[in-house]
Amino acid sequence: MKPLIAPSILASDFANLQKEVEMLNQSEADYIHVDIMDGVFVPNISFGIPVTEAIHKHAKKPMDVHLMIVRPENYLEAFRKAGAEILTVHLEACPHLHRTLQAIKQMGAKAGVAINPHTSVTLLAEIIEEVDLVCVMSVNPGFGGQKFIENTYSKVSRLKDLIISKNSKTLIEVDGGVNLTNAPLLFQAGADVLVAGSFVFNSADPIQIISQLKESV
Numbered sequence: 507m508k509p510l511i512a513p514s515i516l517a518s519d520f521a522n523l524q525k526e527v528e529m530l531n532q533s534e535a536d537y538i539h540v541d542i543m544d545g546v547f548v549p550n551i552s553f554g555i556p557v558t559e560a561i562h563k564h565a566k567k568p569m570d571v572h573l574m575i576v577r578p579e580n581y582l583e584a585f586r587k588a589g590a591e592i593l594t595v596h597l598e599a600c601p602h603l604h605r606t607l608q609a610i611k612q613m614g615a616k617a618g619v620a621i622n623p624h625t626s627v628t629l630l631a632e633i634i635e636e637v638d639l640v641c642v643m644s645v646n647p648g649f650g651g652q653k654f655i656e657n658t659y660s661k662v663s664r665l666k667d668l669i670i671s672k673n674s675k676t677l678i679e680v681d682g683g684v685n686l687t688n689a690p691l692l693f694q695a696g697a698d699v700l701v702a703g704s705f706v707f708n709s710a711d712p713i714q715i716i717s718q719l720k721e722s723v
């Protein structure tokens with residue numbers, strides 16, 4: 507078993523988005539990670555529904571859409587129609603998380619929950635069986651290119667224990683500051699999906715880096 511790799515398109519060259527998506531189509535990437543930032547939940551604005559549709563038009567890999575927005579329930583249908591196969595909402599943005607996850611599944615998408623670095627995995631104890639993927643933020647969300655938070659290894663392993671104890675099939679995704687040094691340690695701790703942005707797109711050969719991340723375990 508190898509980790510699934512989800513390059514974050516946020517770090518790509520937006521002036522050449524079609525070319526960047528076609529590059530990912532040629533690579534060993536398993537998903538295209540699409541970061542939606544609203545300038546309210548996080549202190550940055552990325553892009554929205556039309557750009558997500560444009561990525562989907564060229565993508566041959568499933569899109570994993572990470573909603574860093576307030577009131578995500580108001581936009582689920584639009585992002586699903588824009589091509590999202592995984593829709594991830596933030597636990598911190600959802601007062602009715604169970605209802606939101608049910609809505610995602612009723613649309614035929616996989617339901618993800620992201621947790622910020624300060625959020626304990628114990629808050630997922632009553633909901634984990636309903637969650638297809640937990641995105642463990644290993645940086646404070648809002649920007650690419652930040653330093654990986656070391657506490658993430660133990661957090662992932664506590665989450666893995668919770669998932670096993672509930673006999674759930676939930677995948678663990680780690681997002682932020684992922685590189686070739688921490689990827690094998692995250693995989694050992696129990697991560698299934700690794701999101702990598704700047705480490706992939708700032709390299710001279712992104713296709714090669716994606717393969718190396720997959721083989722790094």
Ligand SMILES: O=C(CO)[C@@H](O)[C@H](O)COP(=O)(O)O
Pocket residue numbers: 514516517539541572645646647648649650651652681682683684701702703704705
């Ligand atoms: O959601 C986020 C940041 O908020 C991430 O998906 C980053 O886009 C990952 O980029 P790197 O940290 O790997 O540059």
